[in-house]
Amino acid sequence: MQADPQENQVRTTVDIARIIDMIPHRYPFLMVDKLIDMVRGESAIGIKNVTINEPFFQGHFPNRPVMPGVLIVEAMAQTAAVLVVETLGVRAEGKIVYFMIVENARFRKPVIPGDQLRLHVAKERHRGNVWKFRGVAKVDEVVVAEATFAAMIMDEEPQP
Template sequence: MTESPVKFAMVDIHTILKTLPHRYPMLLIDRVVNIRADYSGIGIKNVTFSEMPFLGHFPENPVYPGVMMIEAMAQTAGVIGILSVAGTEKPRAVYFLTIDKCKFRKPVMPGDTIEYHMRSIGRRKTMWWFHGDARVNGTTVAEADVGAMLAE
């Protein structure tokens, strides 16, 4: 099967800030790359020890929280959806609808770079569903199907 053409090779943090309403400490992606015409793309998160979750999760054994990976999947999907459809480029609220088939496979530690490989599995009006695989060094560390709705 042939891959769809790339629409956006790289979306930097400045464009993400113009696209999503999320801000620190809840903006959980640093950039999105290879957004394709089939509504797929890869969100990138550089995990650093200085992040707030590590104050309590867990101080002696820092593990990046799985729930934050799922939120980052939804944020990546939001960037892909908003930038890919004409007329939706302005900032919107993005609301979670569903999380299904969620699995956490390996812990993520400070120093890791997470790649959120997202692909659309359905769309109805302003509602989107994506399958996401979170990977570190090519190994899947988490996966889920996420659904979200774009709102004014």
């Protein structure tokens, strides 16, 4: 029996409870609240609701809070990690996705408390256990950051 090529085209949503089951990140470093419009093996949109309660705003910057650009890239990477785990399904059990490379990162506009980041990630290629993505972060349909990045899925090391 052949796989249905339309199966991956089904758009799905991943809520925070499933995200927590899929990736190891936790507060204060969990940077994605949910995924929408996910097409397994292809693309997804992560949602990050940015609030003044984020711990990084205490020092970046106290009188003019701006989300650090590296954390926007991290949010894109976490969105991609959920996409990889969802795509692999049971093959991802006992595995962890590690960030490997960031290229061509550009930060176009500050992200501030009250913004909702929409983290568009799309697979550029996948070979073996390495996945490469293009990410674009938007607020109100305006591009605020973009980057290409790669990640590797590996066996999770047992806890001592």
